[in-house]
Amino acid sequence: MFMEIHPGLIILSLVPIPFRISALTQEQNSLLAYPIEQMATIVRDVKFRCTCCAKCCTRAFNGHVFLLDRDVRAVKMIDPDAIEPAPDPEFCDQNGTYYVSGYALRAKEDETGSCWFLENGRCRIYETRFSICRIYPYMLHREPDASGTVDWRQISGIDQHGEYDREIEDEESLTIARETKEFEHAFLSQEIAFLEYVQEYFTRHHLRHVQKVYDDRMRAFVKGVPIRVMVFYDGQFEEHHIRTG
Ligand code: SF4
Numbered sequence: 001m002f003m004e005i006h007p008g009l010i011i012l013s014l015v016p017i018p019f020r021i022s023a024l025t026q027e028q029n030s031l032l033a034y035p036i037e038q039m040a041t042i043v044r045d046v047k048f049r050c051t052c053c054a055k056c057c058t059r060a061f062n063g064h065v066f067l068l069d070r071d072v073r074a075v076k077m078i079d080p081d082a083i084e085p086a087p088d089p090e091f092c093d094q095n096g097t098y099y100v101s102g103y104a105l106r107a108k109e110d111e112t113g114s115c116w117f118l119e120n121g122r123c124r125i126y127e128t129r130f131s132i133c134r135i136y137p138y139m140l141h142r143e144p145d146a147s148g149t150v151d152w153r154q155i156s157g158i159d160q161h162g163e164y165d166r167e168i169e170d171e172e173s174l175t176i177a178r179e180t181k182e183f184e185h186a187f188l189s190q191e192i193a194f195l196e197y198v199q200e201y202f203t204r205h206h207l208r209h210v211q212k213v214y215d216d217r218m219r220a221f222v223k224g225v226p227i228r229v230m231v232f233y234d235g236q237f238e239e240h241h242i243r244t245g
């Protein structure tokens with residue numbers, strides 16, 4: 001998912017895992033009950049037209065690009081260097097090892113943090129681009145707005161990119177709605193699977209999340225000290241040692 005970096009993720013690590021699993025499961029049930037036609041109507045009404053500006057392929061505009069497992073499998077075939085552990089790991093155990101729910105696309109170290117695959121303003125793997133790249137800017141999840149009101153969000157960054165003058169046929173709007181709903185469902189499933197696995201893994205290895213260790217190691221990481229990160233992928237953890245830069 002195109003994710004804005006959000007300090008709330010760190011606070012989330014303090015919420016007991018069973019509560020988080022329960023909340024995500026409710027969100028998933030609510031998503032399943034959301035009528036496709038309603039989403040399709042919104043898609044038609046908004047009339048969004050992509051102007052191929054490539055803003056969404058930069059961290060300056062969109063934070064990091066989170067990948068579903070199926071996309072990680074694809075990117076490993078195309079270029080294994082194009083992925084990195086997603087930022088803002090959700091847990092840190094008493095020994096200083098971090099745990100994160102998946103991979104993100106690597107960004108270049110240019111001015112805007114452009115995607116590894118962006119070249120001269122164009123995606124060089126456009127035909128095989130990843131799930132979130134295909135549905136963006138459509139989304140279908142519940143989140144608070146600036147005033148704290150939680151509601152369904154369907155279009156990301158509306159009025160900040162693209163134009164709003166395209167007539168969209170019924171069939172296309174339904175396809176967009178279906179694909180968006182399917183993506184959100186897969187994303188929630190991956191998050192739930194991660195939390196269930198962390199819960200089981202921590203119990204099995206006598207580990208626990210310690211916020212102070214999280215904060216101390218993160219401060220050291222910012223100064224260049226490497227950290228060990230376990231990335232959830234394909235139902236298990238892959239180990240990485242990363243450092244800033
Ligand atoms: S893979 Fe392509 S479409 Fe997706 S963020 Fe990167 S450049 Fe953009």
Ligand code: SF4
Pocket residue numbers: 049050051052053054055056057136137161162163
């Ligand atoms: S989806 Fe939006 S930000 Fe991305 S290329 Fe199209 S107009 Fe630009």
